[in-house]
Amino acid sequence: MTSFELPWHNALWERYQRLVDQGILPHALLFVGVPGVGKRQFAERLIRYLLCHSRTGSGRHCGQCHACHLTHAETHPDVRYVVPEEKSSVVKVDQIRVCNEFVLKSSQQGFYKVAVVDPAEAMMTAAANALLKTLEEPPAKTLLLLISDRPGLILPTIRSRCQVVNFDVPASPIALDWLESQTQGGTSADIALKLAGGAPLVALDALASGDIEQNIAMTKDLASLLKREVLPSQVATSWIKQAGQPEVVVKRMLQWIQATLRFSCAGQDSLLDWMPGATVFRYLAEKNDSQMLFSVHDQLTEALVYLQQSNPNPTLLLEKLLFGWLKLMPGK
Ligand SMILES: [Zn+2]
Structure with a gap:
């Protein structure tokens, strides 16, 4: 996986880092944008920062504390990913019920609890309705993070209870600089970026696969x-x-x-x-x-x-x- 710190996220990161530092992060965020602009990388960066026990002054998770070790190993007990099960394309209502129980239990580390639903549009109506109550009355120190490539498919009731964070396709010079740095200045970076509609991570995949x-x-x-x-x-x-x-x-x-x-x-x-x-x-x-x-x-x-x-x-x-x-x- 590429680094979580993508240069076109800088302004957005500063904003959300500040919300974390000030303790005023909204309890529900909906990340939307076309595939390949780094929504999941941003989510991971935010989760690591939020859960870190000794955040550095530079706006980064420390990478050394117990929480950082757990998030790095993807075994943090206070983080839950809700994704479609194998051979399924939907998030089932039972999965959301389990997620709700997880959110309602107090944090094992005494810190934040994070539940990620990805992709959020995979929730069918029953699943979405099951999540609504948690979105309406979330326990303290909870973050529900919904990620979607196709936000038009998400129920308006869900969407209206989240703070929507738009991930735009970055300006091409910044995307191209980054792409070239990842591919040791390959000659086809600009073509790859255009073919990918400007989405840097899609372009990177296309270059890596030949x-x-x-x-x-x-x-x-x-x-x-x-x-x-x-x-x-x-x-x-x-x-x-x-x-x-x-x-x-x-x-x-x-x-x-x-x-x-x-x-x-x-x-x-x-x-x-x-x-x-x-x-x-x-x-x-x-x-x-x-x-x-x-x-x-x-x-x-x-x-x-x-x-x-x-x-x-x-x-x-x-x-x-x-x-x-x-x-x-x-x-x-
Ligand atoms: Zn840490």
């Missing part, structure tokens, strides 16, 4: 294919080898054609300003009407369904899809 480099290499292959320098079968074989799964390749091609279509229909697409292979996609958008582009799009979506329902030969399937791209070249 996803970005693969995307760049694949668009180069596509350009060579369209120039007839390589055969569809060669490209298909190479892509399967690189990506492992045909779904990965088909999904990437779908992103390409969607960006091309947006450019074709709207005349502009900020994605195409920086996307790997932008020149190729812009050229295809200019040389084809949207009907032609949609036919490639439809072929790709059908292929995706086909892959999920049956077990086709991946190389042959990709080869067929690449012939679809070739049809977009003028004179072909």
